[in-house]
Amino acid sequence: MNRRGKRLLDDLDQEIRDHIELATQENIDRGISPDEARYLALRKFGNVVRVKEDARAVWRVVWAEQLVQDIRFALRQLYKSPTFTGIAVLTLVLGIGANTAVFSLVNALLLHPYDFKNLDSLVRVWENRGIDEGYDARNIAPADAADFLSGAGVFEEVTTYRDQSFNLATEGDVEPVLGCAVSASFLDVLGVRPALGRGFVTSEEQPGFDQVVLLGYSLWRQRFASDPAILGKTIKLSERSYTVVGIMPPKFSYPVPAQLWIPLALAPEQKADRSDLSVMALARLKAGVSVAQTTAALSAYAQRLEQAYPKTNAGRSATALQLRKELYLYTVPLFLSLQAAAVFVLFLACANLANLTFARLIGRQKEIAMRAALGAGQRRLARLFICETTLFSLLAGIAAAAISFWTVRLLRSSISQDWTKWVPGWDGIQVDRTVLAIAIIMALFVGLGFGFATIVHAGRANLTAALKESGPGSLSRAKGRLRSALVVSQVAFALVLLVCAGLTIQGFLRLSNVYAALDPFNVLRIELSLPEKTYSQQTQIANFYQQYLHSAAALAGVTQVALSSNHPASNVDNETAFFTIEGRPSPKINETPSAAIQTVTPDFFPVLRIPLLAGRRFTESDTFTQPQVAIVSRSMVERYWPAEIAVGKRIKLGKSDSASPWITIIGIVADVRQNWWNPAASPTLYRPFLQSPQPSMTTLLRSGADPTSYAASVREIVLKLDSGVALRGVGTLQKEVTDSIGIIRIMGILMGVFGMVALALSLVGVYGVLSESVAQRTHEIGIRVALGANPCDLMRLVLAHALRLTLIGLVIAVPVAFVLSRLLASAIHGVVTVDLAILAEFSFLLVLVALVAAFLPARRAMGVDPMVALRCE
Numbered sequence: 001m002n003r004r005g006k007r008l009l010d011d012l013d014q015e016i017r018d019h020i021e022l023a024t025q026e027n028i029d030r031g032i033s034p035d036e037a038r039y040l041a042l043r044k045f046g047n048v049v050r051v052k053e054d055a056r057a058v059w060r061v062v063w064a065e066q067l068v069q070d071i072r073f074a075l076r077q078l079y080k081s082p083t084f085t086g087i088a089v090l091t092l093v094l095g096i097g098a099n100t101a102v103f104s105l106v107n108a109l110l111l112h113p114y115d116f117k118n119l120d121s122l123v124r125v126w127e128n129r130g131i132d133e134g135y136d137a138r139n140i141a142p143a144d145a146a147d148f149l150s151g152a153g154v155f156e157e158v159t160t161y162r163d164q165s166f167n168l169a170t171e172g173d174v175e176p177v178l179g180c181a182v183s184a185s186f187l188d189v190l191g192v193r194p195a196l197g198r199g200f201v202t203s204e205e206q207p208g209f210d211q212v213v214l215l216g217y218s219l220w221r222q223r224f225a226s227d228p229a230i231l232g233k234t235i236k237l238s239e240r241s242y243t244v245v246g247i248m249p250p251k252f253s254y255p256v257p258a259q260l261w262i263p264l265a266l267a268p269e270q271k272a273d274r275s276d277l278s279v280m281a282l283a284r285l286k287a288g289v290s291v292a293q294t295t296a297a298l299s300a301y302a303q304r305l306e307q308a309y310p311k312t313n314a315g316r317s318a319t320a321l322q323l324r325k326e327l328y329l330y331t332v333p334l335f336l337s338l339q340a341a342a343v344f345v346l347f348l349a350c351a352n353l354a355n356l357t358f359a360r361l362i363g364r365q366k367e368i369a370m371r372a373a374l375g376a377g378q379r380r381l382a383r384l385f386i387c388e389t390t391l392f393s394l395l396a397g398i399a400a401a402a403i404s405f406w407t408v409r410l411l412r413s414s415i416s417q418d419w420t421k422w423v424p425g426w427d428g429i430q431v432d433r434t435v436l437a438i439a440i441i442m443a444l445f446v447g448l449g450f451g452f453a454t455i456v457h458a459g460r461a462n463l464t465a466a467l468k469e470s471g472p473g474s475l476s477r478a479k480g481r482l483r484s485a486l487v488v489s490q491v492a493f494a495l496v497l498l499v500c501a502g503l504t505i506q507g508f509l510r511l512s513n514v515y516a517a518l519d520p521f522n523v524l525r526i527e528l529s530l531p532e533k534t535y536s537q538q539t540q541i542a543n544f545y546q547q548y549l550h551s552a553a554a555l556a557g558v559t560q561v562a563l564s565s566n567h568p569a570s571n572v573d574n575e576t577a578f579f580t581i582e583g584r585p586s587p588k589i590n591e592t593p594s595a596a597i598q599t600v601t602p603d604f605f606p607v608l609r610i611p612l613l614a615g616r617r618f619t620e621s622d623t624f625t626q627p628q629v630a631i632v633s634r635s636m637v638e639r640y641w642p643a644e645i646a647v648g649k650r651i652k653l654g655k656s657d658s659a660s661p662w663i664t665i666i667g668i669v670a671d672v673r674q675n676w677w678n679p680a681a682s683p684t685l686y687r688p689f690l691q692s693p694q695p696s697m698t699t700l701l702r703s704g705a706d707p708t709s710y711a712a713s714v715r716e717i718v719l720k721l722d723s724g725v726a727l728r729g730v731g732t733l734q735k736e737v738t739d740s741i742g743i744i745r746i747m748g749i750l751m752g753v754f755g756m757v758a759l760a761l762s763l764v765g766v767y768g769v770l771s772e773s774v775a776q777r778t779h780e781i782g783i784r785v786a787l788g789a790n791p792c793d794l795m796r797l798v799l800a801h802a803l804r805l806t807l808i809g810l811v812i813a814v815p816v817a818f819v820l821s822r823l824l825a826s827a828i829h830g831v832v833t834v835d836l837a838i839l840a841e842f843s844f845l846l847v848l849v850a851l852v853a854a855f856l857p858a859r860r861a862m863g864v865d866p867m868v869a870l871r872c873e
Contacts, residue, residue, distance in 0.1 A: 228247075394440075571675055608700065766854060
């Protein structure tokens with residue numbers, strides 16, 4: 001306290017003394033004895049301490065001084081109670097830390113996946129043909145995209161682009177690079193400028209003028225040593241020369257994981273094309289236009305296009321989706337489920353901390369009563385308790401935020417970059433200012449909440465009874481019910497978390513087993529992409545891959561080699577196409593049969609251990625000169641020929657009047673689930689490679705030894721055939737499977753951690769309440785023993801209390817857990833399924849945990865000495 005404050009206090013003390021002396025003298029003058037006169041003067045004046053406090057309350061400096069005093073006292077109290085402080089902080093660290101770590105994921109992946117100007121005004125625009133073609137089929141016809149810009153009236157600008165892979169040749173080495181062909185307005189729509197150089201101009205969208213390139217920052221740094229002199233120089237991309245005109249900013253990568261960009265040069269006939277949904281479109285909305293208005297405008301305009309161009313646009317609709325939501329189909333169910341689980345952990349931690357706080361307050365009833373008797377008002381007590389609870393909650397918040405930096409780094413590195421590079425925002429997962437603010441806000445909210453709860457408790461205390469108590473404090477019936485209710489809530493939260501964790505882990509194990517039948521451990525996977533300039537004819541493509549296959553199959557120890565346009569667990573959906581079944585009437589547009597299309601070589605099915613159920617496999621004789629053939633999956637047969645023999649049936653890709661040849665079904669194979677997000681295997685049509693050669697194919701090489709040891713040999717084979725072809729994605733198929741379900745594994749681990757935390761907090765909660773109950777019932781237990789109660793009766797008494805609380809919690813939690821598991825199963829369809837056995841197992845586990853937690857208090861009750869118990873009151 002400063003000198004001015006001390007002087008004010010001295011003046012106040014003197015004024016009070018003068019006032020009391022004056023009143024005393026007046027009483028003496030009336031004939032009252034000096035002792036009685038002073039007593040009457042003090043009684044008339046009132047509580048001296050309260051008067052001092054009220055007087056000091058009007059001094060602005062006093063409030064701050066009292067606050068400092070309260071903070072110091074709170075720190076001393078926490079220091080004097082290290083067990084309580086440690087458990088309270090650790091409990092809150094678990095609750096706040098779980099939310100901080102998960103919110104880091106949600107913030108980066110759901111709220112801010114891209115760092116673009118006015119992100120919410122950027123939308124993906126695509127056309128739908130009435131079939132589910134997956135994320136990679138959100139395409140649009142070039143002519144339709146131009147019409148939507150000019151006719152829909154909702155866009156400032158529309159840009160189109162197309163993913164493209166390149167073989168980058170530098171210093172005699174060839175490296176595969178993922179890139180994108182974009183229209184000149186691409187960077188303007190995104191609101192991004194190159195860090196060095198310039199962007200594209202409209203004239204470069206013309207064929208022949210498009211050989212310029214923008215390099216991604218990481219590619220520029222890694223392959224060109226951050227050399228600014230690269231601007232204006234020429235580099236080789238897939239056997240074509242491109243002049244570098246710009247370097248993009250460090251964090252720019254759209255569409256992920258593109259590393260370079262070239263102009264999208266379409267010929268006039270391609271720009272006028274409406275039949276082929278060949279490009280992707282991104283648009284920026286006009287100011288004040290909502291996504292709902294945009295969707296309505298696109299729907300109306302798509303109908304106009306259908307009327308104007310019925311041959312190409314019949315049955316075609318258009319839609320828009322905010323850019324940041326383009327992966328919501330996969331990310332929202334996963335990360336919001338995790339966030340909900342983290343919130344449950346926080347609730348559970350708060351319930352556990354409430355029990356700890358109430359138990360501590362019972363021991364401080366006499367202190368509270370003494371403070372109130374000495375003149376401390378509710379406001380002063382409130383500030384004291386709020387300081388104390390806010391201090392330990394802030395300590396927990398700071399500790400949780402610090403731990404979150406490590407947790408987030410662990411989460412980011414726990415999944416292979418081969419998978420995460422495709423997820424927008426993954427590199428942006430961090431504990432930033434927003435996440436830190438959320439952690440501190442949660443800590444303050446919890447601290448203030450407990451502070452006010454403490455005030456309510458203190459305000460209802462019977463001061464007279466508390467001062468008369470010889471023991472540390474007592475637990476009223478109402479407070480006992482409240483603490484029991486908190487334990488019940490802990491059991492309920494724990495069961496819900498354990499069930500969700502169990503279902504998620506079960507789903508991950510199920511997904512792992514889905515691909516086990518493929519025997520992926522001894523399969524090498526390599527992606528090849530032939531340069532379009534060199535391999536423009538299908539015969540050239542076929543010849544290269546045939547030589548490649550024969551050379552690879554001749555390697556010692558190689559049992560089978562196959563090619564596939566896509567493979568299971570690739571995290572890429574197959575291309576989907578309409579087809580017509582011979583002999584059946586033309587269906588309605590929305591009822592046209594469709595199937596996933598894959599192009600494979602004859603050994604594809606043996607390599608992946610996919611059994612042939614009927615008919616025959618492909619052979620080397622299934623070439624262009626022979627009738628078109630196909631193999632179909634069992635699910636395709638069950639959907640389109642449920643009561644017929646499918647082998648020998650004929651289908652045609654497209655409508656019945658299309659120029660496509662009829663394709664004869666020659667075999668049926670077992671179903672294979674393509675990706676983890678597919679709820680089940682979809683109807684699949686396999687075409688022979690020699691009848692439908694593709695420039696980009698994936699090699700699947702099975703060997704008896706370590707498959708990765710063949711990577712160098714395969715690279716030599718490709719180098720001999722064509723030094724301009726690069727290999728990418730080299731690794732085992734097992735790694736691909738592991739990476740593809742990596743996010744489910746992380747979700748299962750986090751859910752499992754949340755479940756174990758819930759179990760531990762429940763055990764502590766049950767133990768704490770029963771220990772306090774036994775301590776408060778010592779007198780009652782002593783009487784029971786004195787009246788002849790045996791130790792087994794006392795054991796039963798305590799265990800019955802624990803069992804009763806647990807069963808009440810389970811009665812509440814079981815239906816809630818069942819409903820939430822149904823919701824989780826529908827949100828993560830194909831991964832999580834409702835399992836009543838898991839619900840029953842974890843319910844039984846919680847009963848056991850409660851009985852274990854009750855054992856020590858029960859033993860303590862059995863050892864009560866009746867004489868000591870009866871004297872303690």
